[in-house]
Amino acid sequence: MKIHSFASADAVAHEAALYIAQAARKAIFDHGRFTFAISGGRTPWEMLKFLSKEKLAWEKIFIFQVDERIAPDGHPDRNLTQFFKTMEGSGLMTRVNVFPMPVTQENLEEACMEYSETIAQVKGEAPFDLIHLGMGADGHTASLVPNDPICEVKDKDIAITTNLYQGRLRMSVTYPFIAKAKEIMWVITGDEKREMYHRFLDGDETIPAGKISKDNAVVFTDL
Numbered sequence: 001m002k003i004h005s006f007a008s009a010d011a012v013a014h015e016a017a018l019y020i021a022q023a024a025r026k027a028i029f030d031h032g033r034f035t036f037a038i039s040g041g042r043t044p045w046e047m048l049k050f051l052s053k054e055k056l057a058w059e060k061i062f063i064f065q066v067d068e069r070i071a072p073d074g075h076p077d078r079n080l081t082q083f084f085k086t087m088e089g090s091g092l093m094t095r096v097n098v099f100p101m102p103v104t105q106e107n108l109e110e111a112c113m114e115y116s117e118t119i120a121q122v123k124g125e126a127p128f129d130l131i132h133l134g135m136g137a138d139g140h141t142a143s144l145v146p147n148d149p150i151c152e153v154k155d156k157d158i159a160i161t162t163n164l165y166q167g168r169l170r171m172s173v174t175y176p177f178i179a180k181a182k183e184i185m186w187v188i189t190g191d192e193k194r195e196m197y198h199r200f201l202d203g204d205e206t207i208p209a210g211k212i213s214k215d216n217a218v219v220f221t222d223l
């Protein structure tokens with residue numbers, strides 16, 4: 001796993017965006033499209049702002065969500081709300097292909113299946129190109145949260161958490177989906193994550209982030 005360390009979260013966001021842009025150019029050159037899954041929380045938006053300024057074949061970029069809170073459309077808790085806010089004014093929303101997790105559907109199990117099928121159709125035979133992951137101060141990544149049965153899911157690409165986490169159920173990619181991706185890109189910033197970051201680097205499998213393979217992975221961090 002290659003680690004890129006920088007002095008500030010701002011530098012991390014900028015360099016991570018350049019990395020994604022480069023991965024997109026390469027994937028589009030190699031197989032005509034770029035499939036990218038973006039995490040939520042607080043850290044991705046600065047990175048996305050930088051990314052949206054890159055000159056790319058945006059029509060050939062297909063953006064999926066890594067995870068999402070079960071909440072109404074437009075709710076501030078939704079990762080998608082932050083995504084749209086960040087992209088607002090970039091002029092890219094009519095060009096890029098965005099696939100929101102269908103978390104407002106009544107039957108969430110069916111919604112997970114539908115999302116997996118959409119991903120499969122879009123990516124075709126190629127592996128999913130790039131998954132961006134963050135890590136919480138408790139070691140969670142995506143919505144693979146400590147002690148939730150979602151961490152044991154082995155037969156689905158997308159699943160729902162069983163327990164409320166920070167007040168909400170969530171839809172998330174699972175370990176098997178992450179394991180099949182061509183590349184994982186971690187963006188981990190903030191001093192509150194230092195202890196978990198070191199446990200993650202040491203491969204501590206008692207935290208959710210520690211269970212993800214470090215092959216084909218890259219880290220951008222200020223830690």
Ligand SMILES: O=C1O[C@H](COP(=O)(O)O)[C@@H](O)[C@H](O)[C@H]1O
Nearest residue numbers: 039040041042043134135136142
């Ligand atoms: O709850 C979440 O938190 C993690 C970490 O977020 P960050 O802003 O501290 O990087 C994030 O990766 C995940 O997608 C999100 O839903």
